[in-house]
Structures are given as C-alpha cells and as structure tokens.
Amino acid sequence: MALLTDDQVDAALSGLDGWERADGVLRRSIKFGSFLAGIDAVRRVAERAEAVDHHPDIDIRWRTVTFALVTHSEGGITKRDVGLAGDINRLLTT
Template structure:
C-alpha cells in the first residue's frame, strides 16, 4: 500500500475534522466522562482493529485516550489509516 502524499493527507483530513497529522501519523485525542468509558472505547476499537489486522497505537491517560494511525510496514500514512480513523469515529459515535 502506497504512502499518501501531504496533499492527499490534507484532503482526507477535511472529512476527519477532529484528527490531525502529527509526528508522521494521524492522531486524535478523545476525553471521556470517566476512566472506564475510555477503557470501553479502547476495547471496541481494538476488537474492530483486530478484525481488520490494522492496529492503532493507543495511549490512555486517565479519561483521555489518544489514537495514532500509521502503516508501519509502508513507512507512513496510507489509505488504511484514513479508513481506520473514520471507523474509530463511527465506533465511538463521534
């Protein structure tokens, strides 16, 4: 899978308004009402990611969960990452 150009990533971000490009990945932080709400969200995303065999990096800090998407095997952001970002938003109802 080909790494997207900067212009392609910028175009994709138009449809992913709460995501940003940072440190070579697509990133989004979500603040949940309670710690366990964040843990439940991580579980739901992880189950979907496992089915797709495309796993985000996930950082949990109390009630804030940060998802980072990059296709390591391709060396950058690919269409798989853009699709996964949209799926994370859908899974979380965002």
C-alpha cells in the same frame, strides 16, 4: 500499499473530525466522562482493529485516550490509516 501524499492526507483530514497529522501519524485525542468509558472505547476500537488487521497505537491517560495511526510497514500514512480513522470516528459516535 502506497503512501499518501501530503495533499491526499490533507484532503482526507477534511473529512475526519478530530484528527490531525502530527509527527508523521494521524492522531486523535478524546477525553471521556470517566476512565471506564475510555477503556470501553478502547475495547471497541481494538475489536475493529483486529477485524481489519490494522492496529493503532493507543495511549491511555486517565480519561484521555489518544489513537495514533500509521502503516509502519510502509513508513507513513496510507489509505488503511484513513479508513481506520473513519471507523474509529463512527465507533465513538454510536
């Protein structure tokens, strides 16, 4: 799978609320109302990630969860990362 150009990543980010490009990855941090709400969100994202065989790096800090997406095998951001970012946004708004 081909890496996205900077322009392609910028265009994709315009449609991905809350996401940014930082240190070569797509990243979104979300503060939840409680620790358990954050853990529940991680579980839902993990189920989707497993279904599409594309797994984010996830950092949990009390009520703040950070998702980082990059296609390690390609060495950068690809359409798979953009797609999973959109999936995560949909999962966290339902």
